[in-house]
Amino acid sequence: MAAPKKGRGPTGGQGKPGRALALILIAMVALTGGMFLSGHTTPRLGIDLAGGTSITLKAKSQPGKPDAINETNMNTAVSIIERRVNGLGVSEAEVQTQGKSNIIVNIPKGTNSKQARDQVGTTAQLYFRPVLTVAGGEPTPTGSASPSASGTGKPNATPSAKASDPETASDGKGTPSANATTQGRAVTGALKQDATPSAGASADAKATDSPAATGAPDPATAALEKKFTALDCGDAAARAKAGDGVKPEDPTVACSSEGDAKYLLGPAEVSGTDVDDAKAQFDQQRGIWLVSMEFTDKGSKKFQTITKKLSAQQSPQNQFAISLDGEVVSAPQVNETLSGSAEISGSFTQQSAEDLANVLSYGALPLSFSEDTVTTVTAALGGEQLKAGLIAGAIGLALVVIYLVAYYRGLALIALLSLLVSGVLTYTIMALLGPAIGFALNLPAVCGAIVAIGITADSFIVYFERIRDEIREGRTLRPAVERAWPRARRTILVSDFVSFLAAAVLFLVTVGKVQGFAFTLGLTTLLDVVVVFLFTKPVMTLMARTKFFASGNSWSGLDPKRLGAKPPLRRTRRVNARTDHPKEA
Numbered sequence: 001m002a003a004p005k006k007g008r009g010p011t012g013g014q015g016k017p018g019r020a021l022a023l024i025l026i027a028m029v030a031l032t033g034g035m036f037l038s039g040h041t042t043p044r045l046g047i048d049l050a051g052g053t054s055i056t057l058k059a060k061s062q063p064g065k066p067d068a069i070n071e072t073n074m075n076t077a078v079s080i081i082e083r084r085v086n087g088l089g090v091s092e093a094e095v096q097t098q099g100k101s102n103i104i105v106n107i108p109k110g111t112n113s114k115q116a117r118d119q120v121g122t123t124a125q126l127y128f129r130p131v132l133t134v135a136g137g138e139p140t141p142t143g144s145a146s147p148s149a150s151g152t153g154k155p156n157a158t159p160s161a162k163a164s165d166p167e168t169a170s171d172g173k174g175t176p177s178a179n180a181t182t183q184g185r186a187v188t189g190a191l192k193q194d195a196t197p198s199a200g201a202s203a204d205a206k207a208t209d210s211p212a213a214t215g216a217p218d219p220a221t222a223a224l225e226k227k228f229t230a231l232d233c234g235d236a237a238a239r240a241k242a243g244d245g246v247k248p249e250d251p252t253v254a255c256s257s258e259g260d261a262k263y264l265l266g267p268a269e270v271s272g273t274d275v276d277d278a279k280a281q282f283d284q285q286r287g288i289w290l291v292s293m294e295f296t297d298k299g300s301k302k303f304q305t306i307t308k309k310l311s312a313q314q315s316p317q318n319q320f321a322i323s324l325d326g327e328v329v330s331a332p333q334v335n336e337t338l339s340g341s342a343e344i345s346g347s348f349t350q351q352s353a354e355d356l357a358n359v360l361s362y363g364a365l366p367l368s369f370s371e372d373t374v375t376t377v378t379a380a381l382g383g384e385q386l387k388a389g390l391i392a393g394a395i396g397l398a399l400v401v402i403y404l405v406a407y408y409r410g411l412a413l414i415a416l417l418s419l420l421v422s423g424v425l426t427y428t429i430m431a432l433l434g435p436a437i438g439f440a441l442n443l444p445a446v447c448g449a450i451v452a453i454g455i456t457a458d459s460f461i462v463y464f465e466r467i468r469d470e471i472r473e474g475r476t477l478r479p480a481v482e483r484a485w486p487r488a489r490r491t492i493l494v495s496d497f498v499s500f501l502a503a504a505v506l507f508l509v510t511v512g513k514v515q516g517f518a519f520t521l522g523l524t525t526l527l528d529v530v531v532v533f534l535f536t537k538p539v540m541t542l543m544a545r546t547k548f549f550a551s552g553n554s555w556s557g558l559d560p561k562r563l564g565a566k567p568p569l570r571r572t573r574r575v576n577a578r579t580d581h582p583k584e585a
Contacts, residue, residue, distance in 0.1 A: 017538030024421065024534040031428035043427070044434035046110075046442030046516065049386055051378050052108040055120060057369040059101040069101050073366040078103060079366055081120050084358055094513070095120075102372065108440065115470045126272030126360060127248055128303070129265035130310060131319035131331055135478065137233030137260045173304055224251065224264070233259040243326030248532070257327045258347075265321050265328075269306040274299025278360035280353035289353040291344040304339035311336050385443055393450040400457050402446060407559035408464055414543060415460040424458050425527050430520075438552070444513045448503075448520030456528045460536060462495070463488040464557075467540075472563050477552070481544045492532055500525045 006138035035041055047054070057075075059069045078095050085093040085107065094106040105120045127297055232238050233255035246252040248268040255262050277294045310318050311334045322330040324346055330344045344356070397419075426449065433439035466488040470480035503522035507515050543549050552559045 017541040020534045020538040024530070027426075028424055031425065031432065035428045035431045038432065038435060042077070042433050043430040044440040045408055046440040046445070046513070047106045047108045047377055048442050048513070049383065050109050050440075051376075052106060054373075054375045054377050055105040055107070056098070056374075057101070057103040057120065057370040058372040059067075060368045060370055068367060071100075074103065077365045077367055077369070081105060085120065093345065098237065103369065105379075105396065125323075125325055126275065127268035127323045128306065129252075129268050129269035129321050129323055131316050131321050132251070132264040132266055132542070134264075134316045134319075134331075135228075135262055137231075137255060137262050139230050139232040189309075224253065228253045228262065228264055231255065231262050233262045235259075239327065240514040241326075243323070246326075254321065254323055254326055254328050256331070257324075257415050259327050261328075263321055263328055263331065265323065268323075269320075270295075270299055270302045274302060274358060275360055278357040280348075280350070280357040282350070289350050291348070291353050291357045291360070293342050293344070295340060300339050300512050303342065304337060307334045307336070307338040310334040329356070330530070386446060389443065389446050389450065390519070392447075393453070396450060397453055400453065404457070404460075407557075410549065410553070411464050411557040414536060414539050415457065415464075417454060417539065418460060418531050421535050422452075422524070422527055422531045425531070426452075426524055428522065429527075440516075442513050442516045444517035445520040448517040450523060451521060452524030452528070455496070455525060456531070459492045459528055459532045462491050463532070463536065463540070468558065471552075471558060471560055472565050474565055477544045477550050477558060481540055489533075493529070496525050496529050 008049070017355035044050075059074065061069065074097050078097060081103070082093070082095045085095070085105075093108065094104070096104055098104050107120075227242075231242060231253055233242075238258070239255040239259055242254050242262075243252050250270060251264065251266050253262060254265055274296055275293050276296045276299070278287060279292050281292050282289055306320060310320055311316075315333065319331050319333050321328045348356070399411070401416065404415050408415070430439065451578060465485065466484035467477075467480050470484045471477065475483065500522050503518045503525060507522065510518065549558060550558045552560065552561075
């Protein structure tokens with residue numbers, strides 16, 4: 001009689017659990033080492049936990065544009081503000097719309113938070129306008145006499161601009177074209193002499209069509225004369241409103257950023273949209289900070305055209321004013337045709353130069369905003385809420401542990417080790433994501449991590465129950481562990497997929513802090529799959545080989561009698577050394 005075949009292992013194969021455990025151990029060591037080497041040993045905290053500033057910006061109606069405050073312009077403004085703040089290195093700034101006309105900006109406490117606050121609502125409407133006349137910044141009462149504006153002004157009072165060649169432009173405000181008693185007539189004369197038409201219009205056409213040129217009374221010119229004469233640049237409110245409601249193609253009045261000079265400016269010839277890039281630089285030779293600008297191809301041609309016209313004029317008509325949000329930050333003289341690039345220099349500090357370069361680089365806001373409210377958020381309230389949340393999480397975790405120990409006994413050890421591994425991976429990844437992508441831990445994110453405890457524990461319970469079902473069918477532990485895994489694996493994957501899908505949808509359709517909850521929930525769901533596959537299953541396989549679990553100890557949680565196993569128990573068939581033959585008769 002032929003010898004019987006050797007017994008086969010359990011269905012499904014036990015694989016090599018050591019490899020999976022080694023892989024997850026290497027990942028844990030690498031993440032922990034990277035966390036300490038990077039110097040970021042704790043997760044970054046959001047504004048509700050670290051404190052910071054919350055700013056509410058309210059969009060202002062645009063003259064002649066009743067429909068300017070719309071969803072498209074508001075979303076564009078949000079995008080530009082985000083780029084400006086992030087360009088300063090301020091991470092985790094939250095920028096979102098509220099209602100139809102408000103934008104909420106939350107800036108966490110940090111080294112650049114004040115600098116970011118100064119820029120969030122800056123419209124950054126940049127225009128290059130020809131200077132028609134200049135006067136002192138004080139208002140001039142009708143019929144009174146006052147000294148005329150000085151051509152040099154205070155030292156470094158107004159930043160100057162120049163082209164790439166330092167000798168092609170000079171600073172200062174130019175020489176006044178009229179004394180104080182004839183400022184009104186100077187406005188009319190300057191408008192008549194303006195030979196820098198905008199939008200490609202010819203000088204002849206402008207001179208012919210202008211009422212001022214024909215001698216006819218022009219209400220607009222009269223209003224501009226009155227506004228220029230009465231303008232008080234020493235008043236910050238008046239200085240800020242000087243150019244309100246003026247279209248780029250119309251002449252306007254403006255003050256210097258210091259308020260010590262006022263300008264009559266012609267139509268805009270070059271705008272901020274024609275600037276391709278802007279950078280803050282320190283000029284070693286002159287020892288000053290400046291902002292260098294590179295124009296687009298179209299902007300370079302416009303700049304060349306305007307400087308060619310201005311270089312043929314007399315002072316102050318040979319100056320062009322760089323107007324930012326209605327204030328003149330620079331008014332250089334032009335002595336020759338320029339193109340390609342320009343520099344704004346003068347009384348800049350490093351911060352002010354970087355601020356200007358930043359807003360110019362990321363473009364102008366499509367709307368004007370005013371600060372409706374500015375609130376300083378302290379970390380005290382968030383800290384109390386975090387403490388309460390952590391206490392709730394600890395209570396929940398303790399209840400889970402008590403349940404596992406009471407119901408699963410020895411299997412609870414595997415569950416607790418798996419929770420510990422999941423916690424280490426979650427913590428190190430969150431700490432590394434702070435400097436990597438700007439992730440910050442806020443209160444909703446903490447809630448997501450607490451919810452993940454239940455998701456992770458649920459995966460263990462599914463697997464343990466599958467194993468216990470196999471033992472109830474009469475199988476011993478080692479084959480039960482392997483036969484239960486395929487069924488448990490499918491259930492765990494489907495459950496985690498649903499949780500991850502919900503987190504992904506929530507992340508995509510929400511904004512602000514809710515995204516922190518969704519991100520944490522999605523991250524911990526992915527880590528649950530990793531831990532169950534690379535740690536829980538291999539450890540269970542190894543534990544099944546120990547006497548404590550394999551023998552069905554009453555404290556193992558796998559006692560066949562307590563589980564109501566069907567007798568007789570199915571065991572691996574033993575092969576005797578010899579084969580018994582029936583006795584011969």
